[in-house]
Amino acid sequence: MTFLHKYPKAAKVAKANFIVAFIALAIGGFFGFVQALHRTDVFRGFFNSGEYYTLLTGHGVLLALIFTTFFIAGLFVWGVTRSLDREPENMAYTWSWFWLMTIGTVMATVAILGGLVPDSSIRAAVLYTFYPPLQAHPLFYIGLALVLVGSWMAGADWFWSYNKWRDNHPNDRIPILTFMALFTMMMWYVCTIGLALEVVGLLIPWSLGWVTEIEPLLPRTLFWFFGHAVVYFWLLPAYYVWYAILPKLSGGRLFSDSMTRIVFIIFLILSTPVGYHHQYADPGISVGFKFYAMATTMLLLLPSLMTLFTVVASMEHGARQRGGKGYLKWIGKLPWDSPAFVGCALAGIMFAAGGFSGMINAGMNINLIIHNTIWVPGHFHLTVGTAVALTFMAISYWLIPQLTGRKLKFKTLALIQPYTWFLGMTLMSNAMHRAGLAGVPRRTAEPQYSGFEFEPIFGTMAEMDWQIAIGGTILTISLTLFLWVITASWMGGEKSDMPVDDYIPEPLSGVEHTPAILDNMKLWLALAIILVLLAYSFPLWEMVADGIFEPGALPRPS
Amino acid sequence: MHIHKFEQFWIKLSYVLIAFFIATVVYGFVAMDLKVIGDHATIDPQNLQDTPFGNPGVREITKNGETEYEVYVQTVQFSFVPGTAQPIEIPANHRVTFYITSPDVLHGFDVAGTNLNTMTIPGQISKFTTIFPEAREYGIVCNEYCGPAHHMMEGKINVVPESEFDKSNLVE
Numbered sequence: 001m002t003f004l005h006k007y008p009k010a011a012k013v014a015k016a017n018f019i020v021a022f023i024a025l026a027i028g029g030f031f032g033f034v035q036a037l038h039r040t041d042v043f044r045g046f047f048n049s050g051e052y053y054t055l056l057t058g059h060g061v062l063l064a065l066i067f068t069t070f071f072i073a074g075l076f077v078w079g080v081t082r083s084l085d086r087e088p089e090n091m092a093y094t095w096s097w098f099w100l101m102t103i104g105t106v107m108a109t110v111a112i113l114g115g116l117v118p119d120s121s122i123r124a125a126v127l128y129t130f131y132p133p134l135q136a137h138p139l140f141y142i143g144l145a146l147v148l149v150g151s152w153m154a155g156a157d158w159f160w161s162y163n164k165w166r167d168n169h170p171n172d173r174i175p176i177l178t179f180m181a182l183f184t185m186m187m188w189y190v191c192t193i194g195l196a197l198e199v200v201g202l203l204i205p206w207s208l209g210w211v212t213e214i215e216p217l218l219p220r221t222l223f224w225f226f227g228h229a230v231v232y233f234w235l236l237p238a239y240y241v242w243y244a245i246l247p248k249l250s251g252g253r254l255f256s257d258s259m260t261r262i263v264f265i266i267f268l269i270l271s272t273p274v275g276y277h278h279q280y281a282d283p284g285i286s287v288g289f290k291f292y293a294m295a296t297t298m299l300l301l302l303p304s305l306m307t308l309f310t311v312v313a314s315m316e317h318g319a320r321q322r323g324g325k326g327y328l329k330w331i332g333k334l335p336w337d338s339p340a341f342v343g344c345a346l347a348g349i350m351f352a353a354g355g356f357s358g359m360i361n362a363g364m365n366i367n368l369i370i371h372n373t374i375w376v377p378g379h380f381h382l383t384v385g386t387a388v389a390l391t392f393m394a395i396s397y398w399l400i401p402q403l404t405g406r407k408l409k410f411k412t413l414a415l416i417q418p419y420t421w422f423l424g425m426t427l428m429s430n431a432m433h434r435a436g437l438a439g440v441p442r443r444t445a446e447p448q449y450s451g452f453e454f455e456p457i458f459g460t461m462a463e464m465d466w467q468i469a470i471g472g473t474i475l476t477i478s479l480t481l482f483l484w485v486i487t488a489s490w491m492g493g494e495k496s497d498m499p500v501d502d503y504i505p506e507p508l509s510g511v512e513h514t515p516a517i518l519d520n521m522k523l524w525l526a527l528a529i530i531l532v533l534l535a536y537s538f539p540l541w542e543m544v545a546d547g548i549f550e551p552g553a554l555p556r557p558s
Numbered sequence: 559m560h561i562h563k564f565e566q567f568w569i570k571l572s573y574v575l576i577a578f579f580i581a582t583v584v585y586g587f588v589a590m591d592l593k594v595i596g597d598h599a600t601i602d603p604q605n606l607q608d609t610p611f612g613n614p615g616v617r618e619i620t621k622n623g624e625t626e627y628e629v630y631v632q633t634v635q636f637s638f639v640p641g642t643a644q645p646i647e648i649p650a651n652h653r654v655t656f657y658i659t660s661p662d663v664l665h666g667f668d669v670a671g672t673n674l675n676t677m678t679i680p681g682q683i684s685k686f687t688t689i690f691p692e693a694r695e696y697g698i699v700c701n702e703y704c705g706p707a708h709h710m711m712e713g714k715i716n717v718v719p720e721s722e723f724d725k726s727n728l729v730e
Contacts, residue, residue, distance in 0.1 A: 452697030
C-alpha cells in the first residue's frame with residue numbers, strides 16, 4: 001500500500017498539480033536555454049532581441065510563479081493528507097482551486113506568448129516583476145490574480161482538513177508535515193496581501209483603462225512586500241523535504257522536532273518585513289526603513305543556519321546508521337547512488353553557496369556594487385534555481401512513484417540528472433556572479449555596449465560568456481533527462497503496491513520535547529502581522545497620502 | 559525543550575555572525591560614508607520642463623566656499639539625457655551631486671564597475687553625491703528593464719583633470 005492506494009482522491013489532485021508544474025518547467029526551462037545563448041552572443045538565431053523580453057517574462061513567470069506554486073500545492077496535498085490521514089474534505093472544492101489556478105496560468109501564458117505574434121495587441125513583456133508604467137494586457141494581470149486566489153483556496157483546503165482532524169484529536173500535537181505546510185501558507189497569506197492590493201487594486205483597473213495614471217513607486221513597493229516572502233514560499237517546501245524526507249533518504253531520522261517548528265515560526269514572522277532589501281537603490285524610501293529591513297534580513301540567516309545544522313546532523317546520523325565512521329569519512333557512507341538523496345544533498349550544497357552571495361546582497365551598502373547586475377540572477381539560480389528546483393526534481397523521483405503506483409524507470413539517468421544540474425549550475429552561476437561584479441546588467445538581451453568595455457576583476461568577459469552558455473546547455477540537458485525519466489516512469493513504470501519505501505521514521509528528539517506554545521498559530525500569526533505593520537504602514541501611508549495614483553505617470557506599451 | 563549542546567553552540571555562533579554582518583553595514587555608513595540613496599523629493603513626471611530637469615546637464619555651484627557640481631539627468635526610453643548623445647563631463651576631485659528622474663518608465667543608472675547605482679522611478683528624484691578621484695571614462699548602463707530596446711541604453715561619464723575642464727558646456 002502506498003499513497004495512491006490509501007488516498008486515491010488526493011493522489012489524483014496531487015498528480016494534476018505536478019503535471020501543470022512540469023509543463024511549466026519544460027517551457028520555462030527551454031526559454032532559459034535560449035536566453036543563455038542569446039545574451040552571451042553565442043547564438044541569436046532563435047528570436048530577436050525585442051522578443052528576448054517576452055521569453056524572459058515567460059521564463060520568470062512559468063518557473064518562479066507557476067512551476068513552484070503548482071509543485072508546492074501537489075507536495076502539500078501529499079503531506080497534509082498523509083500526516084492527517086484524511087482525504088480532502090470536499091473534492092469539488094479541491095478541484096475548483098486546481099482549475100482556477102490552471103485557468104489563470106493559461107490566461108497569463110497566452111498574454112505572454114502573444115508577444116511572439118507580430119503586431120499582436122495581446123502582449124505582456126513586463127517580466128515577472130511587472131513594474132508599471134510598462135503595461136501588459138489585462139489578461140496577464142487577471143490570470144495572475146486567479147492563480148493567487150486559487151492558491152489561497154488551496155491553503156484554506158489544508159486548514160479545513162486540519163480543523164476537521166482537530167475535532168477528533170483534541171489533544172494531539174500538529175503532525176510535523178502538516179505543521180510545516182500550514183505555517184508556510186500563513187506566511188503566504190501575510191505576504192500576498194501586498195500582491196493582491198497591487199494587482200487587483202491598482203494594475204487590473206489601470207490595464208483596463210478605468211484609470212490612466214499610476215504612481216510607479218507604490219505598486220513596486222507592494223510587489224516587494226510580496227517579492228521576498230515569495231522566495232521563502234519557494235524555499236520552505238524545499239526545507240519541508242529536507243526536514244521531513246531527506247533524513248529518511250540518508251538512512252536516519254530528523255534531528256529535532258522542536259527546532260524544525262521554531263525555524264518555520266521564524267520564517268513566518270520575518271519573511272515579509274524584509275522587502276525593502278530589494279529596494280536599497282530606490283529613491284522615495286527613507287534610509288531608516290531600509291535599515292530595518294536590512295537588520296531583519298540578517299536575522300533571517302538564523303533559521304537558514306539552523307536548517308544547515310539540522311540537515312547535516314540528520315544526514316550524519318543516517319550515515320552512521322549505515323556504518324559511517326570518523327569525523328568526515330561518514331560522508332562516503334551516504335546513499336550517493338540514490339537520485340532523490342543526491343539531488344537534495346547537492347541542492348543543499350548549492351544553497352550554502354547561494355546563502356553566501358545572499359549575505360552580500362543583504363549588506364545594504366555593498367549591495368550597490370551588484371544591484372540589478374547579473375550577479376543577482378547568479379544568486380537566485382543557486383537558491384530558487386537549484387536549492388528549490390533541484391530539490392523538487394529530486395523528490396519527484398520518490399513522490400511520483402507513490403502517486404502513480406509505478407516504479408521509477410531509467411534509474412541511471414535519474415542519478416546522472418542531479419549531478420549534471422550541479423555541474424551546469426556551477427559553471428553558469430559562478431560566471432554570472434563575476435560578470436555582475438564588473439557591472440554587467442541583468443535582464444538585458446545584448447549586454448555588450450559600443451561606448452565602453454566592462455573590466456572584470458576575475459577572468460575575462462569571453463570566458464564568462466562561454467561558461468554561461470555551456471552551463472545553460474548542460475542545465476537544459478539535465479532538465480530533459482528529468483522530464484524523460486518522469487514521463488517514462490509515469491506512463492510505463494512497473495506497477496507495484498510499494499514502488500518506493502515511503503515510511504518516515506520519528507525524529508531523534510521527538511514531539512514530546514516540543515513546547516506546546518510552538519503550535520499556537522494565532523500567536524505567531526499576530527506577531528508576524530505586527531512586524532509587517534511596523535515595516536510598511538508608515539512608508540505606504542506616505543506614498544498614498546498625496547493620492548493613490550499621484551505623482552502619476554502614463555502607461556507605456558511593453 | 560531539548561536542544562543538543564552542539565546546536566546551542568551553533569546558534570550562538572549564528573548570532574555572532576549576524577551581529578558581525580550588521581556591524582559591517584553600520585561601519586560602512588559611519589566610517590566610510592557608504593550610504594544608500596534615501597527619500598529626497600517627489601516630482602510630477604509629466605511636467606519636467608518647468609523644473610531643473612527641463613534643462614538637464616552639469617551646473618557649477620559654490621557651497622561652503624568650495625566649487626561643487628550638480629548634474630541633472632533624465633533617463634528616457636532609451637537614453638540618458640545627458641550621457642548618451644554627449645558624455646557627462648565633470649572634473650576630478652570635486653563633490654558632484656546627481657539628481658536623476660524619469661519621465662516615462664523605470665530605468666537604472668549604474669556607473670559600470672562602481673557602487674554608483676540607482677533606480678530611477680517616475681515621480682521620484684534619485685539624489686546621491688560622490689567624488690571622482692581620477693580622470694578616466696566610465697560607462698553608464700541602464701540596468702532595469704525599460705522596454706524592447708533596453709539593451710541599447712548606455713551612456714558615458716567623462717572625468718577630466720580640473721585644468722582641462724571646459725566650463726562652456728555648463729548649463730545655467
